[in-house]
Amino acid sequence: MARSDPYIVMPADAVDKIASSALSRGSLVLRRASADDMYIVRAVETAKDVRLQVDVSREYAALRSGDSHHAAQWIRVAPNDAHIHHLLLSRRPHATIAFKDFKEMVPGVSDPGNKLGVVVTHDPGLPAELTEAGASEFAGWAVRRSGVRPLHIEVEPEIIGLKQLAGKWPIEQLTTNSVMVVGCGSIGSAAAVALAGYGIGRVELVDPDRFLWHNMLRHALGAEGVGRFKVAAMKDHLAQHWPQQDVVAHRLDVVADAHHIRPIIDRVDLVLCAADGIAPRRVVSHLARRARKPAILACVLDNGSIGEVIRLRPTPRFGCLLCLRRYLADMGAMDAEADQELDYGTGRIHQPMTAVPPDLRYVGTFTAKVAVATLLESLHGDHTQRVPGEHAIIGLRPVSDLATPFDLSQAGDVRWLSIPGPRTACPTCSSG
Ligand SMILES: [Zn+2]
Known part of the structure; x- marks a missing residue:
């Protein structure tokens, strides 16, 4: 991931909604805060055509802001595949993979046409050794026909505040x-x-x-x-x-x-x-x-x-x-x-x-x-x-x-x- 890439911020409630959904993929609504070049996950399709708003508590003012809604996708992937690639690609700034290779690895990805597609993949069975190596359960992707790049997803941790001490x-x-x-x-x-x-x-x-x-x-x-x-x-x-x-x-x-x-x-x-x-x-x-x-x-x-x-x-x-x-x-x-x-x-x-x-x-x-x-x-x-x-x-x-x-x-x-x-x-x- 390059420093200039956008960031995806995922509140804990979005994590729960995706992880507990019976679907294997669905739509996401992102809000884009252009000044800070970040996307915030604001709604998740949890059942066929059921899209639920993500709870973001009041104090997270920046995460509740943002302008235009941006349609995106979440996809559950098979273990040991996409997220290893994500980890490796992340360590090579400006590296991309071809859209057709990505589609093979993440079946179900929509064709972005001439636009940018944002995809969040979820690998619930990620082995501990990969987590220790730096891979995460959620990975972001900037999908273009010309190539796919990894995006950083910042997931709200379970423990925040003084308990961290x-x-x-x-x-x-x-x-x-x-x-x-x-x-x-x-x-x-x-x-x-x-x-x-x-x-x-x-x-x-x-x-x-x-x-x-x-x-x-x-x-x-x-x-x-x-x-x-x-x-x-x-x-x-x-x-x-x-x-x-x-x-x-x-x-x-x-x-x-x-x-x-x-x-x-x-x-x-x-x-x-x-x-x-x-x-x-x-x-x-x-x-x-x-x-x-x-x-x-x-x-x-x-x-x-x-x-x-x-x-x-x-x-x-x-x-x-x-x-x-x-x-x-x-x-x-x-x-x-x-x-x-x-x-x-x-x-x-x-x-x-x-x-x-x-x-x-x-x-x-x-x-x-x-x-x-x-x-x-x-x-x-x-x-x-x-x-x-x-x-x-x-x-x-x-x-x-x-x-x-x-x-x-x-x-x-x-x-x-x-x-x-x-x-x-x-x-x-x-x-x-
Ligand atoms: Zn005295």
Whole structure:
């Protein structure tokens, strides 16, 4: 097959219809999408003069498009004959076989006249060794009187989506886990998408805000979400791309609605906080510690020059967010963060808005990875994804004028650190 040949796309329902038909050949209706040079099988003759539409589910927009209908044929062939030829011819670009030789091999093929005939042959008894060699049960042919060429048929596989990862990624384990995502902005939406891709079974989204025009540049959502509540629009977005995942949307403010937040934390395995501002992060640190759940906090600092991911684990080895901040302040670290600590309660928030969109998605995906690594280690005893520490500082557009440990000088650099133990009499850690 040459790169310039058209493609035939065959939905699973067309496969079923042909394979289960009692006929040995019948007609097909193809739809041609000329811009993409492909044919889509849209109807199959399953019994004499009975032609059934092929089901193509709604999300396959391109497969439901296409213009002029094109009459074609399907033919059941004897094993070991046509499909070996198809395989051999496919490996020789521009090779053709004479129409009369093809007709001998595939009796029942109609004479295409002066036009192009498209034929799909079905060999239900194809031996396994031929399948392994690359032959398939369905083969396509461009039939002209001047010669016949093989066409590629792309058959919809039985297993698609995350199930394809089974045996290669701990998908069965992660399906049983749940994560609460606090803050569905740039970082949070990217983290939620990544959690779905890693196979986390349930995500509970928490955010009180609407998705507006100025959010669009840096968000997983597009124009379709403008005006909606972020959690509701994200739930729909995730359902469309990751239908196996359970998503719960909560239009809640983690600070003002803390009494509603506690029961959610109680039923999830981990909290991922990507909310802007010191107050929500402190509340998450406190509530997660009390509920004995790990929390991963993500943000960008210093106008998007660095990303920061903190993992808080409810063990006597590690303190809470306040314990870490106090320790860093004592070291003389990070004026920007110290400013925000001082401004706590005045409504001043982190300012990620100068950050570049992919940098925020990068931090969101990174945070989801740390969350997944934490779940695999703590709940499944799987250490294959172990991360190097509890506190990651990520170079995005570093300006290298920050005090240690934030003094990265290169983009793409990740500095991993531990975090200190609890302070004596820390109100979060001591009774936790
Ligand atoms: Zn503490």
